[in-house]
Amino acid sequence: MQVLVAYESRGGRTRRAAEAVADAVRICGSEATVKTLKDTTAEDVDRSDAIAIGCWVEGFVFFKVGPAKAALAELELLPALGGKPAAVFCTYAFNPRTTLATLRKSLETKGAKVVVQNASPRSHPDRGATELAEHICAPLKKS
Numbered sequence: 757m758q759v760l761v762a763y764e765s766r767g768g769r770t771r772r773a774a775e776a777v778a779d780a781v782r783i784c785g786s787e788a789t790v791k792t793l794k795d796t797t798a799e800d801v802d803r804s805d806a807i808a809i810g811c812w813v814e815g816f817v818f819f820k821v822g823p824a825k826a827a828l829a830e831l832e833l834l835p836a837l838g839g840k841p842a843a844v845f846c847t848y849a850f851n852p853r854t855t856l857a858t859l860r861k862s863l864e865t866k867g868a869k870v871v872v873q874n875a876s877p878r879s880h881p882d883r884g885a886t887e888l889a890e891h892i893c894a895p896l897k898k899s
């Protein structure tokens with residue numbers, strides 16, 4: 757089973773979160789590929805049985821807080837996700853607010869079935885990675 761972990765990171769924290777998710781997926785017994793959203797191709801999506809998408813929170817602290825705009829633009833370019841199980845995650849400094857809900861909606865619009873979400877503070881980007889990986893791998897084990 758192959759899980760694609762794709763992320764958008766400016767300062768490296770979300771990259772660390774993505775690597776933690778991939779490590780946890782491997783511990784669950786599945787294979788994981790980590791890529792930036794920008795470098796993710798239609799073939800990467802086709803090859804994967806499940807997808808985890810992560811980004812950082814962007815806003816003006818309390819205004820217009822949501823997924824990094826670059827991440828939403830890159831997600832738009834992905835091909836249809838055809839009912840694949842998916843996870844969304846983000847890293848934040850203050851409060852992620854509706855970031856995960858927006859990210860989730862964007863993936864669902866592409867046809868993914870989002871089964872789990874996690875927001876980690878930038879001080880602990882790997883927090884919640886194990887639980888997220890266990891949820892994303894569970895439907896794969898059943899099939």
Ligand SMILES: Cc1cc2nc3c(=O)[nH]c(=O)nc-3n(C[C@H](O)[C@H](O)[C@H](O)COP(=O)(O)O)c2cc1C
Nearest residue numbers: 765766767768769770812813815817849850851878
């Ligand atoms: C331009 C900019 C705007 C940000 N706005 C917010 C915000 O509104 N709320 C928040 O919780 N964190 C905000 N952050 C913090 C980042 O989401 C956080 O540091 C994140 O972990 C960065 O991830 P990265 O290292 O992968 O780029 C902002 C960071 C930047 C650079």
